[in-house]
Amino acid sequence: MQPHIIMSFESSCDETSVAIIEDGEKILSNVVATQINSHKRFGGVVPEVASRHHIEEITICVEDAMKQANVTYDDIDAIAVTYGPGLVGALLIGVTAAKTIAWAHDIPLIPVNHIAGHILASRFVTKINYPALALVVSGGHTELVLMKEEGDFKIIGETRDDAAGEAYDKVGRVLGINYPAGPKVDEMAAKGKDTFNFPRAMEKEDNFDFSFSGLKSAFLNTNHHAEQIGETLDQNDLATSFQSAVVDVLVDKTKKALQEYPVSQLILAGGVAANNGLRTALGNAIDQIDTTELVKVPNKLCGDNAAMIGAAGYVMAKKNVFAGVDLNADPSLEF
Numbered sequence: 001m002q003p004h005i006i007m008s009f010e011s012s013c014d015e016t017s018v019a020i021i022e023d024g025e026k027i028l029s030n031v032v033a034t035q036i037n038s039h040k041r042f043g044g045v046v047p048e049v050a051s052r053h054h055i056e057e058i059t060i061c062v063e064d065a066m067k068q069a070n071v072t073y074d075d076i077d078a079i080a081v082t083y084g085p086g087l088v089g090a091l092l093i094g095v096t097a098a099k100t101i102a103w104a105h106d107i108p109l110i111p112v113n114h115i116a117g118h119i120l121a122s123r124f125v126t127k128i129n130y131p132a133l134a135l136v137v138s139g140g141h142t143e144l145v146l147m148k149e150e151g152d153f154k155i156i157g158e159t160r161d162d163a164a165g166e167a168y169d170k171v172g173r174v175l176g177i178n179y180p181a182g183p184k185v186d187e188m189a190a191k192g193k194d195t196f197n198f199p200r201a202m203e204k205e206d207n208f209d210f211s212f213s214g215l216k217s218a219f220l221n222t223n224h225h226a227e228q229i230g231e232t233l234d235q236n237d238l239a240t241s242f243q244s245a246v247v248d249v250l251v252d253k254t255k256k257a258l259q260e261y262p263v264s265q266l267i268l269a270g271g272v273a274a275n276n277g278l279r280t281a282l283g284n285a286i287d288q289i290d291t292t293e294l295v296k297v298p299n300k301l302c303g304d305n306a307a308m309i310g311a312a313g314y315v316m317a318k319k320n321v322f323a324g325v326d327l328n329a330d331p332s333l334e335f
């Protein structure tokens with residue numbers, strides 16, 4: 001079954017989002033209610049606060065998305081929903097809303113993996129040529145995902161500890177930047193120099209895994225030491241040095257993976273994919289590889305949104321992946 005119009009839901013973290021997608025590649029509407037302001041003062045996402053906001057926002061998002069796309073329930077051929085990975089209480093709100101609408105209007109339900117959503121947001125800019133590799137970098141994930149064919153996902157490398165976005169947010173806190181700190185650190189990094197020479201973890205190791213907790217500790221220790229001896233460090237240089245270490249490792253490991261798995265396309269996806277330093281460095285690296293094209297998810301679709309879940313739902317429907325009303329949230333869902 002190939003759904004013409006999909007209504008999709010995303011509520012795995014701190015964005016409540018509902019979208020209406022046509023033929024898996026055209027966005028008719030993509031309503032995103034962000035909760036950033038509520039989590040800012042805590043320096044990160046508070047799960048209970050997130051769930052409460054999702055409950056308040058979800059029906060409003062449904063109404064807005066349908067209105068903007070000018071559709072009724074009769075027009076909707078399938079409902080796609082993120083059922084993991086993510087915060088269980090947050091996921092449950094989207095899953096429950098999607099199941100309820102699917103059941104009440106007798107519409108097929110498609111379960112979607114959040115990471116597949118981030119990757120398949122690339123469908124809105126180009127046709128994906130397989131085999132493809134995706135570098136997914138977000139607040140919760142840092143993964144290299146190999147796709148030999150459509151709908152087939154295999155993680156070939158991942159972070160052993162912190163996700164790249166998580167490291168950005170923690171480092172940002174030391175620099176006095178509100179959550180989520182990524183965009184501001186990125187901006188500062190453009191103005192400084194790489195003077196601190198922070199560690200590039202696991203760069204020499206023969207695998208495609210990452211580690212960012214050592215870098216985070218080195219950053220914190222450097223600041224702590226400076227504070228103790230009353231020295232003022234250049235904030236932009238700190239940001240540049242941190243970002244250079246993150247980007248170097250991400251680009252190096254991706255290049256290494258491309259040597260072992262030559263693919264037609266490399267997809268850069270996830271919240272941190274909006275990072276200017278990373279986009280430029282990866283672009284330069286891929287320019288050297290004639291056979292691989294770099295596909296960058298557009299900035300406005302890098303962060304969590306339901307449009308990407310609709311795109312992934314379309315692909316899952318092609319593979320005949322559907323769920324019943326017994327679908328449950330799975331916070332640690334794997335491919």
Ligand code: KG4
Nearest residue numbers: 138139140165180182183271272275303304
């Ligand atoms: O994909 P996303 O919206 O949510 C998760 O699934 O985690 O990613 C959010 C993360 C946050 O950690 C945020 O600081 C980071 O993406 N981020 C960035 C940039 N824009 C957002 N990190 C670095 N540079 C950016 N420009």
Ligand code: ZN
Nearest residue numbers: 118138303304
């Ligand atoms: Zn995400």
